[in-house]
Amino acid sequence: MGPVLSCFFLLSYYRIMGSYLVIFSHGLCSCALFFLLTFIRKNFFRRRVFLLRGSIVLGGVFSFFWVVFCFFNMAAPPSFNFFSELISIFSCLLYGRGFFFIFFLLSVFVGFYCVIIMVSVMHGSLVRHNFLAPFSIKLSDLLSAFFLLFFLFFFVFFSFIFYC
Amino acid sequence: MYLAIFLLFSSLLFLFHLMLTFFYFFFYGSEFLFDFSLSFFACSSFHLSFVGDFFSFQFMSFIILISSVVIFYSIFYMDGDSTATRFISLVLLFIFSMSFLVVCPSLLGLIFGWDGLGITSFLLVVYYNNTSSLRSGLITVYTNRLGDIFLIFSLFLALPLGWMSVDLFFSSVPLIFSVFLILAGITKSAQLPFCSWLPAAIAAPTPVSSLVHSSTLVTAGVYLFIRFFFLFERVFFSLFFLLLFLATSLSAGAFACLEVDLKKLVAISTLSQLGLMMASLGLGHLFFSFFHIVRHALFKSLLFLSCGFLIMVGLGLQDMRFKGNKFFPRGSLVLMVIVANLSLCGFPFLSGFFSRDLIIESFIFFESGISLLLIFFFSCVLSVIYSFKMLNLALTSDLLCCPSLLTSFLSSNMLFMGFLFFWSIALGKVFSSLFMGGEIPLFYGFDKFIGVLFFFPLFIYFFASQVFFSFFIDMLWLN
Numbered sequence: 001m002g003p004v005l006s007c008f009f010l011l012s013y014y015r016i017m018g019s020y021l022v023i024f025s026h027g028l029c030s031c032a033l034f035f036l037l038t039f040i041r042k043n044f045f046r047r048r049v050f051l052l053r054g055s056i057v058l059g060g061v062f063s064f065f066w067v068v069f070c071f072f073n074m075a076a077p078p079s080f081n082f083f084s085e086l087i088s089i090f091s092c093l094l095y096g097r098g099f100f101f102i103f104f105l106l107s108v109f110v111g112f113y114c115v116i117i118m119v120s121v122m123h124g125s126l127v128r129h130n131f132l133a134p135f136s137i138k139l140s141d142l143l144s145a146f147f148l149l150f151f152l153f154f155f156v157f158f159s160f161i162f163y164c
Numbered sequence: 165m166y167l168a169i170f171l172l173f174s175s176l177l178f179l180f181h182l183m184l185t186f187f188y189f190f191f192y193g194s195e196f197l198f199d200f201s202l203s204f205f206a207c208s209s210f211h212l213s214f215v216g217d218f219f220s221f222q223f224m225s226f227i228i229l230i231s232s233v234v235i236f237y238s239i240f241y242m243d244g245d246s247t248a249t250r251f252i253s254l255v256l257l258f259i260f261s262m263s264f265l266v267v268c269p270s271l272l273g274l275i276f277g278w279d280g281l282g283i284t285s286f287l288l289v290v291y292y293n294n295t296s297s298l299r300s301g302l303i304t305v306y307t308n309r310l311g312d313i314f315l316i317f318s319l320f321l322a323l324p325l326g327w328m329s330v331d332l333f334f335s336s337v338p339l340i341f342s343v344f345l346i347l348a349g350i351t352k353s354a355q356l357p358f359c360s361w362l363p364a365a366i367a368a369p370t371p372v373s374s375l376v377h378s379s380t381l382v383t384a385g386v387y388l389f390i391r392f393f394f395l396f397e398r399v400f401f402s403l404f405f406l407l408l409f410l411a412t413s414l415s416a417g418a419f420a421c422l423e424v425d426l427k428k429l430v431a432i433s434t435l436s437q438l439g440l441m442m443a444s445l446g447l448g449h450l451f452f453s454f455f456h457i458v459r460h461a462l463f464k465s466l467l468f469l470s471c472g473f474l475i476m477v478g479l480g481l482q483d484m485r486f487k488g489n490k491f492f493p494r495g496s497l498v499l500m501v502i503v504a505n506l507s508l509c510g511f512p513f514l515s516g517f518f519s520r521d522l523i524i525e526s527f528i529f530f531e532s533g534i535s536l537l538l539i540f541f542f543s544c545v546l547s548v549i550y551s552f553k554m555l556n557l558a559l560t561s562d563l564l565c566c567p568s569l570l571t572s573f574l575s576s577n578m579l580f581m582g583f584l585f586f587w588s589i590a591l592g593k594v595f596s597s598l599f600m601g602g603e604i605p606l607f608y609g610f611d612k613f614i615g616v617l618f619f620f621p622l623f624i625y626f627f628a629s630q631v632f633f634s635f636f637i638d639m640l641w642l643n
Binding site for chain 2 (some may be wrong): 054056067071074076077078082086089090093094100104107108111113115119121
């Protein structure tokens, strides 16, 4: 939110729109991540990252969405996050080159922790206990995750074309 | 079921390859550009452009050929894998990102493919769930992410120049933009400060390594430089970057001579060849670098695929000291290893020779004193040494082999790898006759032949004493 505020208080049309888009995209993406976290909590009965390992072997919708939303949170290109971050960062950098180093480090660290979040749940050997038994996905879960993904893809073109 | 999917995609990609081959023969000498400008209401327009010239058509054609062969090969290699669907979807995403990168000339379009390559390569490197693959995958993704951020910031620096469209090609850019673009390229192509991820990325399954290290991921940086070459010629002519690329080539060659891991040796040899291509770009020879990319892609993917088979037959052991050909009934596969290796070290009249020899000759004509030339020659000699060391260690000893695995290798695999085999012999002569025209050859006639004579007795000596004799003796005794 810090970059959003710094972008917002520079007060021009592009900057305000950029920060607005960052808020919007981050809202969608982190909402999906929290939803998937609830999903983990319900099915694995734990939230400590060193106990959650290797769930990519299950290969289900959950793994797919977890990977996709972690990379979207990192602002990987085909996502709404990427475009909004592009607009906000660029409009900030146009104000002064002093932002250059700060935003560089920011992007690097965002990339690092998103990869770590993704890997800590997805990678490693799967801990085999009984808690895999209720690992079944409901249609409503799938639909809500799908809607979020659809919004993220849809707003790529829509909002980018409108506000750029 | 996965067999049908693999077969389908392999054959589709092969048809696509044939189509692209037709294109670059048919449209040779002409270039065209599709620029889709999407504008809505009162907003600024969104450009998406695709370029079709000689570079993009030929490079994409061979990328598609290699990926077709690799997918067909992974029917055999990924047999019994429970997550084959994940594998094939990731590989297809990877190929799609690379194709997007090849055909998009604008920076905004290019960054889609660029970042997609980083992410999918990470997911492929950590395909096996163990600690070592995780470690190398993290190295890969962090370095590539750094390269992505360099590219994003260079996109900012090109903001006033038309960053979304191909207007960039018709404007003069600031120096800092060129520096950022070069930094992005050398992270992707693993030049010296950022070269640690390339040997680490061999933790991927072997077909994927064959894609990553030959044609797709590591050549993305070189392809970026080829595409934006005229923008930063003045930076490239600076001695600093040339020295950096030569140092990469030299140090990679030296490390490869000390390496005993078969797959890692092939990866490090890729590093040294990349240094060679980059150095050729630094000399200002765009075409030589491009020709070397294409040839290198073909023989390196052949080398990786056949070495993957050697590793599989040796029960997953990658240490070359435990390899051997004692029970080897498939002489054709050994022939593939030998030809790919010879092409790697620039054996006369194989495909690697024609491109690398041109780079060597252009180095002779470069006016910078003799020290750079000596460094360059030394790195070339190192490439000969490590490739012969690989041949010697991987094929002549007779220690460990699993004969029952030999029967599982599909004969149709040999047919598909035969395309790569044919091109890694014939591509040099055919394409330098077809596409280089009359103006390119630096040495010709007898002068060229002197260079060949200089290397030839050395090759014959090595080859006869180290490889051929023991190979034939083993064949006589055991088969």
